[in-house]
Amino acid sequence: MxxxxxxxxxxxxxxxxxxxxxxxxxxxxxxxxxxxxxxxxxxxxxxxxxxxxxxxxxxxxxxxxxxxxxxxxxxxxxxxxxxxxxxxxxxxxxxxxxxxxxxxxxxxxxxxxxxxxxxxxxxxxxxxxxxxxxxxxxxxxxxxxxxxxxxxxxxxxxxxxxxxxxxxxxxxxxxxxxxxxxxxxxxxxxxxxxxxxxxxxxxxxxxxxxxxxxxxxxxxxxxxxxxxxxxxxxxxxxxxxxxxxxxxxxxxxxGGKAANIVFDDAPIDQAVEGIVNGIFFNQGHVCCAGSRLLVQESIAEELLDSLKRRMSTLRVGDPLDKNTDVGAINSAAQLARITELSEIGAAEGAERWSPECPLPDRGFWFAPTIFTGVTQAHRIAREEIFGPVLSVLTFRTPAEAVEKANNTPYGLSAGVWSEKGSRILAVADKLRAGVVWANTFNKFDPTSPFGGxxxxxxxxxxxxxxxxxxxx
CATH class of the missing domain: 3.40.605.10 (Aldehyde Dehydrogenase; Chain A, domain 1)
Structure with a gap:
């Protein structure tokens, strides 16, 4: 770095x-x-x-x-x-x-x-x-x-x-x-x-x-x-x-608890950029944030290694510095909620990981965090955290991916990563989400309707x- x-x-x-x-x-x-x-x-x-x-x-x-x-x-x-x-x-x-x-x-x-x-x-x-x-x-x-x-x-x-x-x-x-x-x-x-x-x-x-x-x-x-x-x-x-x-x-x-679904034929580097943008953009203060990563089992290890490497390059600090990637949490109350749900995630048995990340002494800060070993029963997989915290789940078949993605009270957005257009369209059609991004995430345009x-x-x-x- x-x-x-x-x-x-x-x-x-x-x-x-x-x-x-x-x-x-x-x-x-x-x-x-x-x-x-x-x-x-x-x-x-x-x-x-x-x-x-x-x-x-x-x-x-x-x-x-x-x-x-x-x-x-x-x-x-x-x-x-x-x-x-x-x-x-x-x-x-x-x-x-x-x-x-x-x-x-x-x-x-x-x-x-x-x-x-x-x-x-x-x-x-x-x-x-x-x-x-x-x-x-x-x-x-x-x-x-x-x-x-x-x-x-x-x-x-x-x-x-x-x-x-x-x-x-x-x-x-x-x-x-x-x-x-x-x-x-x-x-x-x-x-x-x-x-x-x-x-x-x-x-x-x-x-x-x-x-x-x-x-x-x-x-x-x-x-x-x-x-x-x-x-x-x-x-x-x-x-x-x-x-x-x-x-x-x-x-x-x-609110939202969007699933970002990565299939085994997805371009890994591109997907990692989309995952990072999906959850760490605006400190994760995004209703449609890709806060649940669903990754196909056969590539989970490779993708997570690449994701951790990429997270280690994120710069957290002064929002007015043009090099900063992750700024401050908006309020003390929001920081307390993110901290509480992250501690619950660890207590429920998910494995927590953050890159080495010196945080400023003053202000409200939270290091980019991922949880692996997450199940549908974990609160961090069900509740909107609204912070830079990613829950990682795995799947084996497209049907399982769709079932896990839709197993939420929310339905604001989703992402699908695959080189097969037919697979993207087939999966997108089954997702109960107002917006589905294909091989990208958090892209907005005034001509495109948004809602859940x-x-x-x-x-x-x-x-x-x-x-x-x-x-x-």
Whole structure:
């Protein structure tokens, strides 16, 4: 492994204010309470952020309702101009936003820069293109917007989840009240500034920051017509119960425990790269992470040797260093959960392995870890860990691989590795997963729908399908 000299990205490109208010009706406004957002790599406070209460959510929803009349009446081609403008501003400010995302979230700068930001801009460009073509989207000759969309997003891809939610909502003529995650509010607040820069009419996008209660006020607000949530299955269940019978439209993108299936004819080096990308990308903070590796028995030893060699080259550390592969865990609470489930895995008899990996003294860190000798009964094979932890299981036949892959309450994604196209298609057809990657993993495109089955939620985001949830 090469010793790389540090290559830090400069923090100076981002000007973080000491405190931030709520973005309501086109302006920043105060709230009674506040909370701190910290840098998970150093535990330093980045900013003080407003904590929205019920009356703040009322104001935001009222602003969105007022803006809806004129926004929904605009021709699609006019709405598209705003979306194109937002997309271009995001591209212009992408370096600043990438550094901000790394600071607030803990993800490596090269991922924020090369994956998150290009996809954020691409989603706005893509849905800008749909805004004047809705009558040709297959949802009837005169599809209408629903009204006010209440959107709650997670901390793992703060800006990307914002784009997935806001872009289709605005393209279809809805207005938005968005609540970012408590631990990663800053990029959403910077996006509020992007909206102002794009001259987006006041009230079309409103951003209320806070914790779980703020999200609950928004989801349960009687004047919200559509709820979109990405996050844990447990919270998704609570939301489904709370909106049942209210007439609100609902899409949920929840947890996952994806199987990454490697057959004996797979190109080993390519598969190892896909496995590493599948579970260690974004510290494993990915709903569709390939957290269960199912490898055909005859190549298991060879593949594991190669995987361990590759893991030994992963660089864990400062997220702002351009050489870093694995950044900081997003919060102390998440680190505690990853640690607990890993200890349970070892206690239940699975064999734990991590490369030698010096971790920084401050901040929240977890070394990339694999467990071998895992069975379907192990908790680490059933529960979503949401961290850089891989469970390895083996199989002998394609039928056994499919059975093991589907033996989970989740159904968000899967990967299949084989040189035979016929085998890939045959296996993919039997997997109960919303997304199946073939000889790759974690590839996203705004034109392709994303979503799950079973306890991974329902509804689709991205692609033409992503419009449906926002149209009457």
């Amino acid at each position: 090469f010793d790389y000299a540090p290559a830090p990205e400069s923090r100076s490109i981002v000007d973080i204010a000491p405190s931030y208010g709520l973005f309501i009706d086109g302006a920043f406004t105060e709230a009674k309470d506040s909370f701190k957002t910290i840098n998970p790599a150093t535990e330093e406070t980045l900013a003080e952020v407003a904590l929205a209460g019920p009356e703040d959510v009322d104001r935001a929803v009222a602003a969105a309702r007022r803006a809806f009349e004129s926004w929904s009446a605009l021709p699609g081609s006019e709405r598209a101009k705003y979306l194109f403008r937002i997309a271009r501003i995001i591209q212009e400010r992408s370096r600043e936003l990438a550094v901000l995302e790394s600071l607030d979230n803990g993800k490596p700068i090269k991922e924020a820069r090369d994956v998150d930001l290009p996809l954020v801009a691409a989603h706005f460009f893509y849905y800008a293109g749909w805004a004047d073509k809705l009558r040709y989207a297959g949802f009837g000759p005169d599809p209408r917007p629903l009204g006010v969309a209440g959107q709650v997003i997670p901390w793992n891809f703060p800006l990307m989840m914002l784009a997935w939610k806001i872009a289709p909502a605005l393209a279809t003529g809805n207005t938005v009240v968005l609540k970012p995650a408590e631990t990663t509010p800053l990029s959403a607040l910077f996006f509020a500034d992007v909206c102002r820069q794009a001259d987006l009419p006041p009230g079309v996008v409103n951003i209320v920051t806070g914790a779980g209660d703020t999200g609950r006020y928004l989801v349960e607000h009687p004047d919200v017509n559509k709820v979109a949530f990405t996050g844990s299955t447990e919270v998704g269940r609570q939301i489904a119960r709370s909106v049942a019978g209210t007439g609100k439209r609902l899409t949920l993108e929840l 089955y079973k306890e991974s939620g329902y509804g689709r985001e991205g692609g033409r399908h992503g419009l449906e949830a926002y149209l009457a």
